[in-house]
Amino acid sequence: MVKAQPLFEAYSTPLDSLGPRGFRILAWLVCGAFAGLGVLFTLMGAWPVLIFAGAEALLVLALVAVYRRRAARSAEWITLEDGRLTVRRREGMRQEAASFDPFWARLHWDGRRLLLAHRARRIEIGRFLAEEEKQELEAALDRALRAYREPRFENPQLRT
Numbered sequence: 001m002v003k004a005q006p007l008f009e010a011y012s013t014p015l016d017s018l019g020p021r022g023f024r025i026l027a028w029l030v031c032g033a034f035a036g037l038g039v040l041f042t043l044m045g046a047w048p049v050l051i052f053a054g055a056e057a058l059l060v061l062a063l064v065a066v067y068r069r070r071a072a073r074s075a076e077w078i079t080l081e082d083g084r085l086t087v088r089r090r091e092g093m094r095q096e097a098a099s100f101d102p103f104w105a106r107l108h109w110d111g112r113r114l115l116l117a118h119r120a121r122r123i124e125i126g127r128f129l130a131e132e133e134k135q136e137l138e139a140a141l142d143r144a145l146r147a148y149r150e151p152r153f154e155n156p157q158l159r160t
Helices: 018-044 048-072 131-149
Strands: 009-011 075-081 084-091 093-099 108-110 114-117 121-125
Touching: 009 018, 018 048, 018 075, 048 131, 075 121, 093 114, 108 131
Parallel strands: none
Antiparallel strands: 009 075, 075 084, 084 093, 108 114, 114 121
């Protein structure tokens, strides 16, 4: 049995424009800047600043590394197939999934968030996207849901 193609599929991930080479460059720049400040303050007699500058540099780099690692393991899939609209999201180690009946599912803007709702249940979609990309996702998903709700049948017998 052949599995049917999905009517709609969307995949999004957090922005990670800083690759391994970019992270190394950032590390050198941060360490250089903090080392320069530390040396400057040491020459002025405020040598404890050197210790705090080094600690801050390590903290900045550690936070950027944690973000990059978490972003690499995060993604969102939205799929419309087999009469189900499914949203699966993975953020770091946490995973969540929601399934909706596409005939009754509705899209709503709630301030800056794009919500997919059915009865009292709501889930935010497009968390990793910019506002313009969320609008594109909303338009594409709305077209797919309309196509699902109002199917077009090609019947040559009904042509006049």
